[in-house]
Amino acid sequence: MMRGIWGREMVALMLLAALAPMGLAWLWSEGLPALARLVLALVISGGWHIVFMLARAQPPSFAGAITALAVAMLAPEELGLLRLFLGISFGVVFGELVFGGWGRNVVNPATVTLAFLGFGFPGFPWPEFVPPVAWAAIPAALIGVAAGVMPAGVVAAAVLAGAGAMAVDLPVAHVLPAAGIVLVLLVADPVASAATTLGRWLTGGAYAALVLLFATGWQGAAPVQLCVAAALLTSLVAPLFDEIAITLWLRQRRRRHGRA
Amino acid sequence: MARATGLWGTLTAPLLRENPITLQILGLCSALAVTTSMATALTMSVALTVVLTLAAGLISLIRRHIPDTIRLIVQIVIVASLVIVIDQVLQAWFFEISRALSVFVGLITTNCLVLGRTEGFARHNPPLPAMVDAFGNGLGYSLILLVIGALRELFGKGELFGQTILPLADEGGWFTPLSLMLLAPSAFFLLGGLVWAIRSVMTGQAEAPEHVAPRQGEPAE
Numbered sequence: 277m278m279r280g281i282w283g284r285e286m287v288a289l290m291l292l293a294a295l296a297p298m299g300l301a302w303l304w305s306e307g308l309p310a311l312a313r314l315v316l317a318l319v320i321s322g323g324w325h326i327v328f329m330l331a332r333a334q335p336p337s338f339a340g341a342i343t344a345l346a347v348a349m350l351a352p353e354e355l356g357l358l359r360l361f362l363g364i365s366f367g368v369v370f371g372e373l374v375f376g377g378w379g380r381n382v383v384n385p386a387t388v389t390l391a392f393l394g395f396g397f398p399g400f401p402w403p404e405f406v407p408p409v410a411w412a413a414i415p416a417a418l419i420g421v422a423a424g425v426m427p428a429g430v431v432a433a434a435v436l437a438g439a440g441a442m443a444v445d446l447p448v449a450h451v452l453p454a455a456g457i458v459l460v461l462l463v464a465d466p467v468a469s470a471a472t473t474l475g476r477w478l479t480g481g482a483y484a485a486l487v488l489l490f491a492t493g494w495q496g497a498a499p500v501q502l503c504v505a506a507a508l509l510t511s512l513v514a515p516l517f518d519e520i521a522i523t524l525w526l527r528q529r530r531r532r533h534g535r536a
Numbered sequence: 537m538a539r540a541t542g543l544w545g546t547l548t549a550p551l552l553r554e555n556p557i558t559l560q561i562l563g564l565c566s567a568l569a570v571t572t573s574m575a576t577a578l579t580m581s582v583a584l585t586v587v588l589t590l591a592a593g594l595i596s597l598i599r600r601h602i603p604d605t606i607r608l609i610v611q612i613v614i615v616a617s618l619v620i621v622i623d624q625v626l627q628a629w630f631f632e633i634s635r636a637l638s639v640f641v642g643l644i645t646t647n648c649l650v651l652g653r654t655e656g657f658a659r660h661n662p663p664l665p666a667m668v669d670a671f672g673n674g675l676g677y678s679l680i681l682l683v684i685g686a687l688r689e690l691f692g693k694g695e696l697f698g699q700t701i702l703p704l705a706d707e708g709g710w711f712t713p714l715s716l717m718l719l720a721p722s723a724f725f726l727l728g729g730l731v732w733a734i735r736s737v738m739t740g741q742a743e744a745p746e747h748v749a750p751r752q753g754e755p756a757e
Contacts, residue, residue: 327602348630359712362714366725370725370728374732376749381750392716395715395716395719396715396716396717397712397714397715398715
């Protein structure tokens with residue numbers, strides 16, 4: 277996507293626009309403390325982008341704001357300034373900026389931050405969401421997919437798998453709101469999810485399968501916690517799905533044309 | 537890179553400039569596993585340095601008599617014998633630490649760092665330079681282990697060598713431990729950060745980039 281207006285920043289801005297309804301619904305329901313968290317996350321994330329711009333001439337990206345929004349919404353509550361700073365710094369620097377900035381990262385920096393905070397400080401409560409925020413994940417996914425900045429395969433596979441689980445009466449209704457929010461914030465990320473069509477469907481399916489597995493088998497985990505764990509594992513296996521898709525394609529090509 | 541010569545150069549080169557862990561990326565397995573506290577890290581460092589130095593001396597002494605075809609077996613036999621001695625010493629006098637180190641003292645036998653130095657240096661050099669080189673590499677390994685061990689114990693438990701440095705919030709202090717530091721991934725992160733820091737200062741150690749990014753604003757193909 278390097279032609280015309282579709283540069284990297286355009287993708288980041290479209291993602292921000294897609295997430296805006298959900299972010300605004302969340303700010304509306306949570307009020308000032310949420311706004312303070314968002315501003316803090318924005319400042320820390322933006323600060324590191326500027327540091328890397330000055331030190332390495334890496335252009336800063338609006339993607340830092342997406343990371344900040346995801347962290348502010350999903351991070352465990354009552355962490356305090358120092359721990360949030362540590363977690364966001366770790367996620368943004370080691371998850372994204374050392375690899376060369378947004379677009380070259382292997383995992384979503386917000387996922388890294390949340391996994392770090394979750395494993396590092398296990399005693400803090402995970403956030404709960406009121407229904408309007410969860411419903412706002414639907415327009416977010418629709419705008420993202422329609423604008424082509426969220427991988428449609430990932431969203432479709434996850435939604436189909438979730439609907440299938442509801443149809444066969446698995447006891448997962450309590451995690452669905454969190455699963456939807458995590459899906460649009462962390463999993464349906466154009467960079468860290470798979471890049472091939474088959475790989476994307478597999479990624480979405482894997483995310484849904486992990487959420488279902490954790491929801492039924494992980495006793496005592498908060499909905500957001502298990503969805504973040506599922507998102508982390510999904511982003512780690514996404515390159516494998518790409519590899520599988522490319523191998524299958526090469527094999528098919530060899531069968532049809534007799535050479536690779 | 538300017539190379540210091542003589543015994544002093546052989547001793548100091550592996551400390552930072554040719555550090556076995558951060559430049560050669562050898563001996564990582566034990567470096568990651570035993571660094572949850574300073575006590576185990578220090579014991580492991582001493583054990584490895586002693587084994588490495590003695591093994592290098594012995595192998596260097598008989599270097600003209602080792603048949604090339606079985607040289608690895610001979611080296612491993614010598615290293616393994618020394619490791620067994622060290623292991624017995626630890627079990628006799630430092631039983632608790634020996635328990636904490638579990639299998640990793642035994643695994644010094646197969647540590648890439650030990651075989652790398654005996655195979656790469658001691659086999660071709662007289663005993664004194666060989667032992668100095670082995671000792672220097674042992675010190676380089678110890679340095680990294682102690683740095684990572686100190687960071688992990690300080691931020692994971694608020695202690696150094698079991699002495700409380702940062703009073704814990706549970707016991708009336710202010711410090712909440714970062715329990716991630718006691719898990720294996722944190723050793724990877726710290727080691728990665730350390731390699732990064734060293735290579736930013738000593739730019740000669742940095743590897744050439746594998747890929748060059750396409751220029752901004754041009755069609756991708």
